[in-house]
Amino acid sequence: MPDTKKIRIFMTGVGGQGTLTATTLLAKTALSQGLTVTSGEIHGMAQRGGVVESTVLIGCKSPKIGIGEADILLGFEPMETMRALPYLRQGGLVVSSTEYMPPLSVAMGKQECPTIDDIRKAVSTCTDKVYFMANQSIGLEAGAVQSGNIAMLGALCAAGELPFGPEALEAAIKANLPAKLQAVNLKALELGVKALNS
Amino acid sequence: MANPLLGDTPGDTHLLLGNEAIVRGAVEAGIQVVTCYPGTPSSEVPDTFYRISPDGKYYFEYSVNEKVALEVAGGATLAGAMSMCTMKHVGVNVAADPLMTLCYVGAPGGLMLLSADDPGCHSSQNEQDNRIYARLGGMPVLEPSSAQEAKDMARDGLLLSKKHGAPLLLRTTTRVNHLRGPVEFGPAPAPGKPEGFKRNPPHFVPIPAFSRPMHVRLMERMEALREEAENSPYNKVTGSGEYGIVCSGISRAYVADALDNAGLADKVTVLELGFSNPLPENKCLDFLKSVDTVLVVEELEPVVENELRVLAQKNGLSIEIKGKDVLPRNGEFDVTMVENAIREGLGESPVPTCECSLPELPGRPPNLCAGCPHRGTYYAARKVFGDDAVYSSDIGCYTLGLLPPLQTADFLLCMGSSISAGGGLAKASGQKVVAFIGDSTFFHSGLTGVANAVFNAHDVLIVILDNRTTAMTGHQPNPGVDKTVIGDNDHPLDIESAVRGLGVTEVRTVNPFNQRKTMAALEELGGMSGVRVLIAKEPCPLYTRRVYKKIAPQVAYVAESCTGRFDCLDKLACPAMYKEGGKAAVNPILCNGCMLCLQVCGHIKAKKRGS
Numbered sequence: 001m002p003d004t005k006k007i008r009i010f011m012t013g014v015g016g017q018g019t020l021t022a023t024t025l026l027a028k029t030a031l032s033q034g035l036t037v038t039s040g041e042i043h044g045m046a047q048r049g050g051v052v053e054s055t056v057l058i059g060c061k062s063p064k065i066g067i068g069e070a071d072i073l074l075g076f077e078p079m080e081t082m083r084a085l086p087y088l089r090q091g092g093l094v095v096s097s098t099e100y101m102p103p104l105s106v107a108m109g110k111q112e113c114p115t116i117d118d119i120r121k122a123v124s125t126c127t128d129k130v131y132f133m134a135n136q137s138i139g140l141e142a143g144a145v146q147s148g149n150i151a152m153l154g155a156l157c158a159a160g161e162l163p164f165g166p167e168a169l170e171a172a173i174k175a176n177l178p179a180k181l182q183a184v185n186l187k188a189l190e191l192g193v194k195a196l197n198s
Numbered sequence: 199m200a201n202p203l204l205g206d207t208p209g210d211t212h213l214l215l216g217n218e219a220i221v222r223g224a225v226e227a228g229i230q231v232v233t234c235y236p237g238t239p240s241s242e243v244p245d246t247f248y249r250i251s252p253d254g255k256y257y258f259e260y261s262v263n264e265k266v267a268l269e270v271a272g273g274a275t276l277a278g279a280m281s282m283c284t285m286k287h288v289g290v291n292v293a294a295d296p297l298m299t300l301c302y303v304g305a306p307g308g309l310m311l312l313s314a315d316d317p318g319c320h321s322s323q324n325e326q327d328n329r330i331y332a333r334l335g336g337m338p339v340l341e342p343s344s345a346q347e348a349k350d351m352a353r354d355g356l357l358l359s360k361k362h363g364a365p366l367l368l369r370t371t372t373r374v375n376h377l378r379g380p381v382e383f384g385p386a387p388a389p390g391k392p393e394g395f396k397r398n399p400p401h402f403v404p405i406p407a408f409s410r411p412m413h414v415r416l417m418e419r420m421e422a423l424r425e426e427a428e429n430s431p432y433n434k435v436t437g438s439g440e441y442g443i444v445c446s447g448i449s450r451a452y453v454a455d456a457l458d459n460a461g462l463a464d465k466v467t468v469l470e471l472g473f474s475n476p477l478p479e480n481k482c483l484d485f486l487k488s489v490d491t492v493l494v495v496e497e498l499e500p501v502v503e504n505e506l507r508v509l510a511q512k513n514g515l516s517i518e519i520k521g522k523d524v525l526p527r528n529g530e531f532d533v534t535m536v537e538n539a540i541r542e543g544l545g546e547s548p549v550p551t552c553e554c555s556l557p558e559l560p561g562r563p564p565n566l567c568a569g570c571p572h573r574g575t576y577y578a579a580r581k582v583f584g585d586d587a588v589y590s591s592d593i594g595c596y597t598l599g600l601l602p603p604l605q606t607a608d609f610l611l612c613m614g615s616s617i618s619a620g621g622g623l624a625k626a627s628g629q630k631v632v633a634f635i636g637d638s639t640f641f642h643s644g645l646t647g648v649a650n651a652v653f654n655a656h657d658v659l660i661v662i663l664d665n666r667t668t669a670m671t672g673h674q675p676n677p678g679v680d681k682t683v684i685g686d687n688d689h690p691l692d693i694e695s696a697v698r699g700l701g702v703t704e705v706r707t708v709n710p711f712n713q714r715k716t717m718a719a720l721e722e723l724g725g726m727s728g729v730r731v732l733i734a735k736e737p738c739p740l741y742t743r744r745v746y747k748k749i750a751p752q753v754a755y756v757a758e759s760c761t762g763r764f765d766c767l768d769k770l771a772c773p774a775m776y777k778e779g780g781k782a783a784v785n786p787i788l789c790n791g792c793m794l795c796l797q798v799c800g801h802i803k804a805k806k807r808g809s
Binding site for chain 2: 006014023024027028031037038039040041042049050051060061062063064065066067068069079080082083085086088089090102103104105106107108109111112113114118122125126
């Protein structure tokens, strides 16, 4: 394996969103580029509706990302982006969804989620490299709400911080996803790249 | 096409979960018998063996509990079969009785015990360090730190176990079980047939006269294994410098990345112990002599640290050994934590931290799923008994009943304890006790609790939450299920008959989604004394969708007449419900159509799904 710059990607979302599928796809993409890759996932009691955190690390041995260690934070849900902010290193890259999946206490009207403005403000104290996108809407436009995660991976690959671009992800989708899911996810990838550049 | 994990395709590289890599390693060793009780973070090992079992050349079973699983694997290895038994760390407590003596009796066919420890309690009730069991019983220990090592150590561990006839511990931690990394395959030859049992009572029957020499043989075996550890490629020294680090398990990955980050890789000498028991004393002694300070980096207990201290003392070395005085004895490590410990030892300043501060955010605690039948049972129990009963809980999804508003879990010890500890509490205090236990847990160790309660005339109302599967760990079958992902269960055990067979006379079975009948049964049984059993029987909705391929034809919706009283939300806490514009609402995508909420509020109605 070639000596590569270490890149630590922290991904967070809500159980059932497909966070782990996206994690594995990104890890496979990195592997297909001949990079040393390790990924990790933590899901115990919080499988459904709880927070799911996962990691992809390029050029590292550890599968874990500690506080202040992430070069990239990928938030599939905006409040989870904010919760995971301590994992980001100063000046790291953030790609986040703007569309909420409210937890029970919010659905019950007992608590409120921070606004997107609150979240932007919090993120801006750590970094100015931030991309927000309407993950679920883009997914629906592509044909399936879960493909919004692939749109976000597409945006990440287009942001220029990884040692590969969207075409590597495109190849990984073709190589790893079942045929019937490919068209939707390739469309999502394209929309994600577009959303980053708009 | 057979699963790639079974193929004889050396040189192939696959991105595997640590747990899948363990399966591949066992296949490469020629595994013949696999037993388990599922427990996170070990579950994907047996689940993978199970899923690919139609094409595999091994026998696989989900055993009813860890003790039984280890005994089945123990019998198999005595018959010369290469055997493996998997469980989570607390499962080893259940299996500890046969384990301690299996180490005396030995494992002619090879026997590897996978103990998946859980530093950080990601999904467990404690953080116990099972490397200590290996010291107690006398087992060699391998501790992988990557997917590749998980595969290689599973293979090499089984072969080593067979070579020495020594039961071996493959000790992982959650991070290793649930990491993913590239794994290069080796050859996977066909395992062939086990040799069969060779009668030899002095070796295999531990009556005292035979046990004493068995203990001597065990110690001799461990000395032979110490030689193996001295020469093992899993124990290696890298780098140079007078500052030494000794590390094992996943900590080896943290140390490597920390040294790399800090640019210190060439100033530090590292001894990695992947084969950590028995301690390779000569290798360790040479290492201790080559450095002037040692930092031991191991999660949880100071196991290696203490052994090194003993070794240094025995050999008159006055070397400084650090470990648990600078790194925590609880929880997981991470790279920065390890880097800072190394920096401190070298007199360097710590890694700068980011000072971002966040407001308190709404939590996202785990919750019983929409349509979970336990919600119906708990709602009824709370309605009938309120705070007048003490709720004794057990291990499973249903432990989530502890959260408000249901609050039906007041205490918990371990698998199967709800019945016995509930009985004890009632005996001691005279308080009314309702004990909840799931179907899988009932077969695991609830049966003996029922027998004990009947025999000792305990006063306890037992509620068996029978959701027709082992839901929490990923829908594994148990003796009561009638269907599994790979076929029907030909011999489903009937819980009601089992309970009656154990001498309980007052037994009722209800569907917990029928609130009227469930409450009536709870009231009736609640008014009696002695051992009474309510079986709340209704399949897990996720299992229904996956295995029975059924979806409820109807969903709930909130009628215009809703008065905004929010009893439904406040008392059921169903994740499909939310508040909108002063009224309650149901998300039809999340609603599983259980129709429990209709029985709580008349303003909630049913409609056809999709209409």
